[in-house]
Amino acid sequence: QQFVPPIYVGSDRRELPDIDDAGFLERVHNISRKMGVKVPPVRGLPSLGPASIHAYVGTLSNPVVVVGDGVRTRLEPSEADAIVAHELAHIANGSLWLTTAVLPISCLVATAISSVVPLWLALCIGAAFYVGFTPIIGRRFEFDSDLRAARAVGFRAMSSALVKIHAAHSFAETGWISLLVYAIATHPACEVRIAALCDAAPADDRPD
Numbered sequence: 001q002q003f004v005p006p007i008y009v010g011s012d013r014r015e016l017p018d019i020d021d022a023g024f025l026e027r028v029h030n031i032s033r034k035m036g037v038k039v040p041p042v043r044g045l046p047s048l049g050p051a052s053i054h055a056y057v058g059t060l061s062n063p064v065v066v067v068g069d070g071v072r073t074r075l076e077p078s079e080a081d082a083i084v085a086h087e088l089a090h091i092a093n094g095s096l097w098l099t100t101a102v103l104p105i106s107c108l109v110a111t112a113i114s115s116v117v118p119l120w121l122a123l124c125i126g127a128a129f130y131v132g133f134t135p136i137i138g139r140r141f142e143f144d145s146d147l148r149a150a151r152a153v154g155f156r157a158m159s160s161a162l163v164k165i166h167a168a169h170s171f172a173e174t175g176w177i178s179l180l181v182y183a184i185a186t187h188p189a190c191e192v193r194i195a196a197l198c199d200a201a202p203a204d205d206r207p208d
Contacts, residue, residue, distance in 0.1 A: 016043040016066060024072055027081055028065070028088075034152045037091045040065050042084075053168050057087040060096055075164060078157035083165070085149035086158070092148060095141035099186070102137060106130035138186025143196050150197055159194050159207030166190035 019025065019042045032039040045052060045068045052068030053075060065087050071080045090096055110126025117125075150158040166189075187193075198207055 016045060018042070019044045019067065019072075021072065024080070027077070028084055031081060031085050031152055032088055035085065035088050035092045035148060037088055040088070040091065042067060044069055053083075053165055055083050055087050057090050057096065060100065063091050063096060070168075075161065076157075078153060079161035079164065081153045082149055082158040082161040085152045086145045086161075089145035089148035089152075090141065093141055093144050095138075095145070099134070099138055099141065102130060102134050106133070135186055139188050142187050143193070146193055146197060147200055150201070155197050155201035155205045156207050159197050162190055162193050162197075 025042060028042055029039050040057070040062075041064045043064060043066050045055075045066050047069050053070035055065065055067045055071055057063050057065050065084065067084065071083050075083070106126045106129045109129050110122045113125060114122035146158060146162070188196075194207055201207060
């Protein structure tokens with residue numbers, strides 16, 4: 001039996017349930033094979049309100065893909081595959097390790113300069129380093145993960161999935177609040193991500 005780190009949700013530390021949908025798991029297996037990664041455990045994330053259509057990949061040594069219940073119930077199968085493929089791409093391109101390293105490196109920077117500047121200033125510089133480099137590194141891997149996923153399941157499917165995920169965000173894609181959020185967010189705005197897909201897509205699979 002494969003030993004995997006437990007992933008919990010809520011203050012009562014309930015372990016996330018394994019997804020037992022055979023058809024969905026078979027598609028995950030096929031996508032993993034296409035992307036050249038070991039098939040990860042897949043766990044479900046129950047929603048308290050409207051079914052969540054987001055997913056993420058967690059842990060470093062033995063990655064686990066966590067899928068919101070809305071991914072399988074609110075999206076088309078090709079769109080659900082695109083969401084999963086994007087998370088698998090984070091395993092394939094090694095971004096889990098590199099993005100996680102930003103925080104300890106930021107702490108190292110703050111510690112190193114604390115010997116020559118006041119502690120409060122060193123902490124501010126360390127925080128600025130973290131806020132500045134997180135989107136710089138993160139966005140590179142988000143674009144790469146979108147592209148890898150599109151190549152595995154289709155550019156139109158990836159584009160359609162992105163539109164629906166961003167539509168479910170708690171803030172709008174326009175306005176000054178959106179501008180501030182995307183200035184420091186690891187994920188680019190939806191239009192930017194789709195534009196990147198259109199630039200790389202073959203003519204017969206170009207998103208509308």
